[in-house]
Amino acid sequence: PAGQLRLLDRKRLELARALATNPRLILLDEIAGGLTEKELPPLIELIRGLRDSGVTVVWIEHIVHALTAVVDELMCLALGRVLAIGDPQEVMRSPEVIEVYLGSTFVLGEAS
Structure with a gap:
């Protein structure tokens, strides 16, 4: 089954x-x-x-x-609002996506 x-x-x-x-x-x-x-x-x-x-x-x-x-193509949403859309790597580097999902102190490429 x-x-x-x-x-x-x-x-x-x-x-x-x-x-x-x-x-x-x-x-x-x-x-x-x-x-x-x-x-x-x-x-x-x-x-x-x-x-x-x-x-x-x-x-x-x-x-x-x-x-x-x-x-x-990747679309990132937060609370039903489009934050970014486009090439996946560009979307992941979007300042708004980083701010919403990782916080303002996160620096791409740096380990905390």
């Missing part, structure tokens, strides 16, 4: 069910949530494969490094 599958395999099954109808667009809502760092790469590769096959992927996620490994 599907309930006995590992979390990563359940997420793969969810994706397979969604893809059964050959969609042109797929919405992913925090699909990486609950996965370990070791489990993320296979999921990232699967999503990258979807994107490369021509499926438009709209992915809502808090695990930012998973997003930046796949997406061509």
Whole structure:
């Protein structure tokens, strides 16, 4: 039964069910949530494969490094307001994104 599958395999099954109808667009809502760092790469590769096959992927996620490994464009929101949109690396360097999510004393590239 599907309930006995590992979390990563359940997420793969969810994706397979969604893809059964050959969609042109797929919405992913925090699909990486609950996965370990070791489990993320296979999921990232699967999503990258979807994107490369021509499926438009709209992915809502808090695990930012998973997003930046796949997406061509990143939108960062805070309380429903768009903080930045564009190239993932540029969005992550946006002063407003840094201020809201990391605080004003954070310096990109420095460990605290």
